[in-house]
Amino acid sequence: xxxxxxxxxxxxxxxxxxxxxxxxxxxxxxxxxxxxxxxxxxxxxxxxxxxxxxxxxxxxxxxxxxxxxxxxxxxxxxxxxxxxxxxxxxxxxxxxxxxxxxxxxxxxxxxxxxxxxxxxxxxxxxxxxxxxxxxxxxxxxxxxxxxxxxxxxxxxxxxxxxxxxxxxxxxxxxxxxxxxxxxxxxxxxxxxxxxxxxxxxxxxxxxxxxxxxxxxxxxxxxxxxxxxxxxxxxxxxxxxxxxxxxxxxxxxxxxxxxxxxxxxxxxxxxxxxxxxxxxxxxxxxxxxxxxxxxxxxxxxxxxxxxxxxxxxxxxxxxxxxxxxxxxxxxxxxxxxxxxxxxxxxxxxxxxxxxxxxxxxxxxxxxxxxxxxxxxxxxxxxxxxxxxxxxxxxxxxxxxxxxxxxxxxxxxxxxxxxxxxxxxxxxxxxxxxxxxxxxxxxxxxxxxxxxxxxxxxxxxxxxxxxxxx
Numbered sequence: 001x002x003x004x005x006x007x008x009x010x011x012x013x014x015x016x017x018x019x020x021x022x023x024x025x026x027x028x029x030x031x032x033x034x035x036x037x038x039x040x041x042x043x044x045x046x047x048x049x050x051x052x053x054x055x056x057x058x059x060x061x062x063x064x065x066x067x068x069x070x071x072x073x074x075x076x077x078x079x080x081x082x083x084x085x086x087x088x089x090x091x092x093x094x095x096x097x098x099x100x101x102x103x104x105x106x107x108x109x110x111x112x113x114x115x116x117x118x119x120x121x122x123x124x125x126x127x128x129x130x131x132x133x134x135x136x137x138x139x140x141x142x143x144x145x146x147x148x149x150x151x152x153x154x155x156x157x158x159x160x161x162x163x164x165x166x167x168x169x170x171x172x173x174x175x176x177x178x179x180x181x182x183x184x185x186x187x188x189x190x191x192x193x194x195x196x197x198x199x200x201x202x203x204x205x206x207x208x209x210x211x212x213x214x215x216x217x218x219x220x221x222x223x224x225x226x227x228x229x230x231x232x233x234x235x236x237x238x239x240x241x242x243x244x245x246x247x248x249x250x251x252x253x254x255x256x257x258x259x260x261x262x263x264x265x266x267x268x269x270x271x272x273x274x275x276x277x278x279x280x281x282x283x284x285x286x287x288x289x290x291x292x293x294x295x296x297x298x299x300x301x302x303x304x305x306x307x308x309x310x311x312x313x314x315x316x317x318x319x320x321x322x323x324x325x326x327x328x329x330x331x332x333x334x335x336x337x338x339x340x341x342x343x344x345x346x347x348x349x350x351x352x353x354x355x356x357x358x359x360x361x362x363x364x365x366x367x368x369x370x371x372x373x374x375x376x377x378x379x380x381x382x383x384x385x386x387x388x389x390x391x392x393x394x395x396x397x398x399x400x401x402x403x404x405x406x407x408x409x410x411x412x413x414x415x416x417x418x419x420x421x422x423x424x425x426x427x428x429x430x431x432x433x434x435x436x437x438x439x440x441x442x443x444x445x446x447x448x449x450x451x452x453x454x455x456x457x458x459x460x461x462x463x464x465x466x467x468x
Contacts, residue, residue: 032454033306061371062354063358068268069302070298071298071374073292074290076287079222079274079288080283080285082282083306084218085274089209097116097202098118100115101113102209105340113207114185115196116204122174125178125281125316126174127223129167132374133171135167140161150169158188161336187211192210193210194208194209214281215283217282218270219239219272221269223267224267227292228260231256231290231292231414234253236250236252237288241280241285241287242285244280251272251288252460252461253270254380256270276459297352299346300346300359301344301356302344303343304359307361313333315334315356318330318356318371318373319355328452329369330368332350334347334348335348343398357371
């Protein structure tokens, strides 16, 4: 028994000696890196010590400033073009084509004779009806004289009067049938490709030729139902045509369909485009940028700063602390507005110039936590890894040479694009047309879509049936 107790005591002493040696060796290994003796390590956690390297060092966070910029409330859609007025001419009665008075693609005027059918039979019917009317008129006049002299009864006069009315109706019917053998243009427009030839026998309702009014073309597109309160008549929409690259066009919204489509939950919108230059054709595919409005001096922050929690939205703001040059965190509830790629509009809760945390939220569990700001705007405004101490390394000089680059790539690029879109609400879509005018054939500084002067009022302002 004594032998076993002796070995147990030796084992305990061996473990204690090994633990003490390990603790001594660890403290000895750490003391050269910190630059301080091992005895000074315990006070480190109590100090704020940004350079102490202890386990309780101040959390580092990435921040961004609240920016003020022009926001354009817009959305994208696709649509198609159609004629402001378009019709397929068809005969009302059957017959043989006698003469054609138009050429393919020719401009026609309202009331212009387009197609003449063979009307010999109808002409004869008109002549017969006119002769019957003449006889009925003579009989009725004679009966009026005889009734005045008392030779015939009033009944005979009434019968002759009714016969005269029947003769007049037959003549009107024959003339109407004759007129239906002539097909006229219903409005000013351009004739399409004819589908008939002289001598063809056509039944009623057969296709002959289409007439299109394309001085103004209509743009039909659909928007999600959530935009039905924003879109209204009179607004402008910018569009680009794949078949005409580099040429922006502007459409004026004319009407919004009051019916929401149940299948796609979308609302139909119709716009009008001035097409007196005849650049657009019905059936073209269009990419639409519907502009609902723009706001000056809107406040935006990076979307990484948003913290959704419990149905509400928060951000962590960095504010000065009690000590000089110290900064602490403060959680603030905000109200968000528009969302852009990488940006979020703030309607309430922040002011221009405020500093918000974009990375490191998980380290800030309560308000008043001291923070150490990692300034990423100096190295070049990119997205390096958090806590990279290389701000003064090789990236530093390159960033300094960038000048305005720190604020440009992330925050600056988006405002520039949006400002261009906002400024182009009446002219075109952004700066894309700028470098492409050489292929348009106009003046160097002139937009391709305006290479030819247009006179007269905008046909979109006249209404759909102004020329009828």
